[in-house]
Amino acid sequence: MNKGKQHIEDLWRLYVSGQATAEQLQELFRLLSDPAQEAVHTEAVQVAAAGDGPFLAPDSHQEELTWQLLLQEADGLSASLQPVIEAPVRRIGLLRWGWAAAIAVLLSAGGYYIYYTPRPKTDLSITTKVPEIKPGRQGAVLTLANGRQVLLDSMSNAEIARESGTTVSMNKGQLRYEATGNTAPEEIFNSVSTPVGRQFNLVLPDGSRVWLNAGSSLRYPVAFTDKVRRVTVTGEAYFEIAADSRRTFIVNIGNRAEVKVLGTHFNINAYDNEPYIQTTLVKGVIATRVEKEAPVLLKPGQQARLSHTGNNNIQVLEVPDMDKITAWKRGFFNFQDASLQEVMRTLERWYDVKVVYERGVPDINFGGELSMKISLQGVLNALRKTKVHFRIENGNKVIVTP
Numbered sequence: 001m002n003k004g005k006q007h008i009e010d011l012w013r014l015y016v017s018g019q020a021t022a023e024q025l026q027e028l029f030r031l032l033s034d035p036a037q038e039a040v041h042t043e044a045v046q047v048a049a050a051g052d053g054p055f056l057a058p059d060s061h062q063e064e065l066t067w068q069l070l071l072q073e074a075d076g077l078s079a080s081l082q083p084v085i086e087a088p089v090r091r092i093g094l095l096r097w098g099w100a101a102a103i104a105v106l107l108s109a110g111g112y113y114i115y116y117t118p119r120p121k122t123d124l125s126i127t128t129k130v131p132e133i134k135p136g137r138q139g140a141v142l143t144l145a146n147g148r149q150v151l152l153d154s155m156s157n158a159e160i161a162r163e164s165g166t167t168v169s170m171n172k173g174q175l176r177y178e179a180t181g182n183t184a185p186e187e188i189f190n191s192v193s194t195p196v197g198r199q200f201n202l203v204l205p206d207g208s209r210v211w212l213n214a215g216s217s218l219r220y221p222v223a224f225t226d227k228v229r230r231v232t233v234t235g236e237a238y239f240e241i242a243a244d245s246r247r248t249f250i251v252n253i254g255n256r257a258e259v260k261v262l263g264t265h266f267n268i269n270a271y272d273n274e275p276y277i278q279t280t281l282v283k284g285v286i287a288t289r290v291e292k293e294a295p296v297l298l299k300p301g302q303q304a305r306l307s308h309t310g311n312n313n314i315q316v317l318e319v320p321d322m323d324k325i326t327a328w329k330r331g332f333f334n335f336q337d338a339s340l341q342e343v344m345r346t347l348e349r350w351y352d353v354k355v356v357y358e359r360g361v362p363d364i365n366f367g368g369e370l371s372m373k374i375s376l377q378g379v380l381n382a383l384r385k386t387k388v389h390f391r392i393e394n395g396n397k398v399i400v401t402p
Contacts, residue, residue: 005040012044133376133396136214136350138173140200145188145222152192152200164188166205166222175202179223187225193217194235197352199328204231207242208249211329214349215271236269238329241284253277257306257314260295261286267325272308273345279304280325288314327369333379335366343383344400351376358401362388 011028031037139153145163152175161168165181168190175192194200194212201211205223212218216235224247232252241249243263251259253270257277264284270277279288280303287295288304290312298304301322305315319325327334333350335343340362344355350372370382376398380390389401 004037005044008037008040009044012041133351133353133392135373135375136197136199136352138200139198140175140192140194140212142168142175143191143193144168145190153198163190164222168222175200177203177205177222179205187221187223189219189221191217191219195352196349204242206244206247206249209240211238213237213328233268233270235271236267236328238265238267238326240265253279256308257288257290259286259288266298267329271345271349275308277306277308280319280322282322282326290314328372331372333370333372335368335370338366340364340366340386340388340400344398347376347379347398353396353398355398355400358399362400364388 008028008031011024011031014024015028032041137153139151142150142152142160144150144161148161150160152170155170156173157169157171159167159169162180164187165179167178167180169176169178192200192202192212194214194216196215198214199212201209202218203209204220206229208229210218213236216233216237218231218233218237220231227247229244229247229249230252231250232254234254239251239261241261241263245262249261249263251261251268253259253268254272254277256270257279259266259268259279261284264286265282266284266286267280267282268278269280279286279298281298281300283300285297285299287297288306289295290306293312293314296304296314296316298316301319303317303319303325305317306312321334321336324334324336333343333346335346338346343366347353348355353376364386366383366386370379380388391399391401393399
């Protein structure tokens with residue numbers, strides 16, 4: 001390996017590990033401006049992203065996160081280039097458009113990208129340096145049958161309670177229920193709630209698994225003793241239901257609708273501030289219905305959509321991109337075809353901020369994925385090509401301005 005290539009790889013390793021000095025960062029940015037070294041930088045990023053740096057996510061999107069972190073740190077050092085992206089999206093050379101623009105467009109060699117689709121006369125640009133607002137994390141509050149609340153954020157392995165012949169415990173950061181004796185004749189209930197900025201997953205008494213997104217809750221019996229396994233959800237949750245041909249599993253959605261299953265995988269998005277309750281089937285068969293109406297059957301890849309208003313009409317839609325529905329469970333934001341309002345509502349829930357539009361909502365759509373592990377500043381910097389103006393007030397209020 002020649003010295004020049006080795007030096008570039010060393011600089012990238014230092015950057016990813018957080019050990020690079022200001023002088024080394026400056027040198028790295030200078031070397032990025034040499035078109036002849038494009039292939040060397042691309043390979044060096046892949047090598048660095050495969051390492052053990054503390055800033056890297058422990059999954060297959062490590063290279064993507066490397067680019068995102070660099071974009072976050074290099075705010076203000078790049079020219080404001082505006083490459084046109086045509087479908088299908090293809091890999092655009094890093095130096096061809098300028099390194100920072102390419103980072104915004106191409107977040108990994110695997111094709112993860114972020115772009116925007118402006119409407120006519122939309123003019124929004126970031127003008128304010130954003131104070132760091134850290135991303136959300138794993139955690140929840142468990143409410144036991146007697147009303148006692150237990151904070152689960154930092155609990156790892158511990159027995160929490162014994163209720164109705166069932167042991168409630170934390171095992172490797174996951175809440176579990178295990179039958180240990182005779183159950184009570186009447187069902188008693190627990191609930192798990194995730195505040196904004198938290199996610200959590202648990203195993204129900206029947207072995208079903210549930211993942212809760214931020215600002216969500218699940219109410220369920222400590223032991224399923226009835227012929228029907230019934231739970232109630234608010235917010236957003238992903239379910240993997242244990243098969244049991246003798247007992248149907250029913251999810252009540254905020255007293256507005258219900259989903260009936262035997263054994264299947266599906267996602268429910270029922271946030272009050274979203275326009276619809278959306279039930280999306282990943283695997284198996286489910287039936288969703290509202291009171292006094294006939295059930296609607298879904299096949300994998302379909303979504304049942306119900307308005308939060310009084311209209312009981314359930315629409316069934318084909319979902320062309322299932323990754324968009326389940327991205328949050330993998331630790332990613334998927335903003336494909338999302339409006340600015342949709343994006344900002346998602347950021348409100350994950351970063352525990354309040355978004356205010358000073359003079360109306362800009363008409364703009366987005367695309368692509370971003371890691372949920374980066375700070376709010378990193379996300380806003382990745383969205384900078386939309387030219388969104390904003391300012392932060394009182395530490396947690398994001399104001400979007402014309």
